[in-house]
Amino acid sequence: MACFFRRKIAAQLSRIFGHKEDVFIPAISAIPVSRKQVGPDFQLSVNDLVSNGVLSAGGDFKTKTELLARQIQPDEVIEDIAPSRGGLHFRINKIILAKTLLKQLHEDPGGFGVRSDLLRGTSGKRTLVEFSSPNIAKKFHAGHLRSTIIGNFISNLKAALGNEVIRVNYLGDWGMQFGLLGAGFQRLGSQDKLRQNALQHLFDVYVQVNREAESDGTIQEEARQFFRLLEQGDERSLLLWKQFRDITVEEYKRIYKRLGVHFDHYSGESFHQAMTQDVLHQLKQQGLLKRTQKGTGVVDISSAGDMSSYATVQRSDGTSLYITRDVAAALDRKEKYDFDEMIYVTDKSQENHFHQLFSILQAMQQPWAQRCRHVAFGLVQGMSTRRGEVVFLEDILDEARHRMLTNMGNSKTTKDLDDPEDTAEKVGISALIVQDFKGPIRSDYRFEWERVLQSQGDTGVFLQYTHARLCSLMRMQDGGAEEANFDPEHLLDKRSTQILQHLLRYDEVLHQCDQELQPRYLLNFLMTLCHLVASAHKELPVKGSPPAVAQARLHLFAGARTVLSNGMGLLGITPVNKM
Structure with missing residues (x-):
């Protein structure tokens, strides 16, 4: 594991400078692999040592690095130290490198990379991630795909790094658009059609009443x-609205299941509607x-306090308004979950909205507002599709x-699959x-289908094919990689070293x-792998090689498969074992 080697280098630096080892860890990084030749494994940034004191x-940089290089002593782990540009x-030592990395991947496959000194400060927090957030009474719009998969990645990553993650789907289930839908349904709606194809009928009603x-x-x-x-709590209106909401959430859950996405809470504007008066009273x-x-209520968010910039609440x-309910939601979440950080994942058109939201929370003297982030996407x-332009996911x-499925059917390399449709879906x-x-x-x-589904190049198909190929190799060797012992001396060639250096x-x-x-x-790292x-x-080759060579190579490929599988899981991709 990389942290073992960083710690060895940091121990030498600690001896020279008298600082704790942890001071040096962030300044030590693994060097990206060179395809042409096997290069050094780690680099120390002298600039980082200057910046952390x-x-x-000042002084001559070259002289400093040469002097430092002479002070560090090669040992059983560090074979060579040389000044570089930075x-x-x-x-x-490549034998120790292979033995250490592959042993950890064999013994603790889930902990590889995530239990690193470098990541120690990123764990132990409570992170709330709000993502996806489609509007109820509408079919799942393709535009919400980005929020869904980006938010899922952030949630997966935070959880893997040792944080408690709260996944919230904040549904658009309140506002004037529901006034229009409610009025439209009273004119044009049919409970029979609602039972047959609920979201399609609501969509048709909404389009027609808008027109x-x-x-x-x-x-x-x-x-x-x-x-x-x-807003006044009229029972008949609320009953109709609740019917729209329940139908929509059940439909969304079915689509989220296809994407491998789950939520801890389905929230929404409606949950915080009753709290908006408390927010206004507090303001x-x-x-504030x-x-x-015109009689509208506003909050001054200008830096000079001169109303040159304000938010209407x-x-x-x-x-x-939407922002009033967002303020209420943020205050309620802090009280309910006591998060350390809150992340909103929406498209970049909402940047001004979140600037206003965070500014209002700061004006209300909420110190945790500084730990709220908006992740904006394009x-x-x-x-x-074959039927033309689409809006539905x-x-x-x-x-x-x-x-x-068509591409797999036309490919000569496609294996016999138990469930071709499931593989094609994944x-x-x-x-x-x-x-x-x-x-x-x-x-x-x-977006271009031909490029997206290519098997060559940096595509999801290539990623899955590589994983499936490694799984096939493991099956052919009948579990040989399950044996703990191997001889790392058989992994000193260029190709093996490149994989090991990359895993660092x-x-x-x-x-x-x-x-x-x-x-x-992460995606670029996995593609290079x-x-x-x-x-x-x-x-x-594993097949046909002497047993000791085959065993060592099998461990190398098994380790690569583990990291590939772990990384794909963080991205929200379900690896396939055969394709």
């Missing part, structure tokens, strides 16, 4: 009246609630499964996730993902 600034390079409202002003008034009745008591000439007719363009999932969903996670999540991207970086990649809440670092495995698979 271990070394004084500090020092370290070469590790009619453009030319009929009475519909808008009926919508306002219906929403007023909802008034603190002298102001009135505009109440309409002139006294009804609440838009996806060009999602379509289930159509996309069905299309991915259908296309993958591989299709992994292809969607990988396509989404390739770049910075804030960026927009264009796993904890650093997880740390970077945790700091930036970006999945692309797949390419290294593909090269090694060609040059390092």
Whole structure:
């Protein structure tokens, strides 16, 4: 494991400088693998030692690094120390490297990478993640896919690093749009059609009433009246609204199951509606609630306190707004869950909304507001199926499964599968996730089926194929990797060393993902691992090799499969064992 070797290097530095070993751990990093040649294993950043006060600034950099290199003594673990452009390079004894890494992967496969000194400060927290958050009474829109899979990744990562994670789906289940839907259903709705295909019928009603409202002003008034009745707790209106909500949540749960996503709580604006008056009262008591000439309630969030920037929290007719309910939800969650950090995952169009929300909470003197984060993502363009442009997620999932099933049927390498549709579903969903996670999540991207489902290149199909191929290798060797003993001297070749050096970086990649809440670092790491495995698979045969060589290589490939499987799980991808 990487932390064992960092600790060995840090022990030498501790001896020289007299500081505790932990001071040096963040300055020591594994060096990315070179495809051309086997290079050093670790590097020490001298700049980091200057920034944390271990070394004084100024002086000749080259002289400093050369002097430091002479002070560190090679031992049974550290074979060589050499000055580099940024500090020092370290070469590790490759037999100890192979033995240490693969032993831990064999004995503690789930703990590899996540139980690292580098990640010690990231664990033991309570993290609340709000994600997905579709609107009730509507079919699951494809636009909510990004929030769902990004939020799921963040939740998986935080949990793997030793945090208690609370997954919240904050449904859009309140507001004027339900006034319009309620009024529309009273005009156009049918309980029979609701029983037959609930969400499709509600969607049709909503579209039609919207169209009619453009030319009929009475519909808008009926919508306002219906929403007023909802806010006043009218029993008949609430009964209809609850029916819409229950139907929608059950339908959503079915789609979340296909994606391998679960939630601890289904919350929503409606849960916090009753608390909005308390929020407004608290704002008034603190002298934060102001009135505009139109009678709306606002909170000054300008840095100068001159109302140059403000957030509206109440309409002139006294009804609440989305942001008022969000303030109520945040206060309620802090009281209920006492989280250490809260993360909201929504598209970047809502950045101003969350700036206002966090500013209001800070104005209310809530110190934990500083630990609230908004993870913003870009838009996806060009999602379509054989039937044309789509807006519904289930159509996309069905299309991915259908296309993958067709591709598998046309491939000569496809194995006999117990459930081809299930495999096609898992591989299709992994292809969607990988396509989404390739770049910075804030960026927009264009969706193209042909590129998404390619078996070549950095795709979800290639990721799954590599995992399935490694599983096939394990099956062919009849559990040989289960034996604990192997001779690491048979893993000193270039291909084996490249895989081992790459695995050293796993904890650093997880740390970077945790700091930036970006999945692309982990995805890129796994793709590089797949390419290294593909090269090694060609040059390092297991079958036909002498037993001791085969056993060592089998341990190497088993270790790579473990890390690949663990990393895929964090991304929200279910690995397949055969395809």
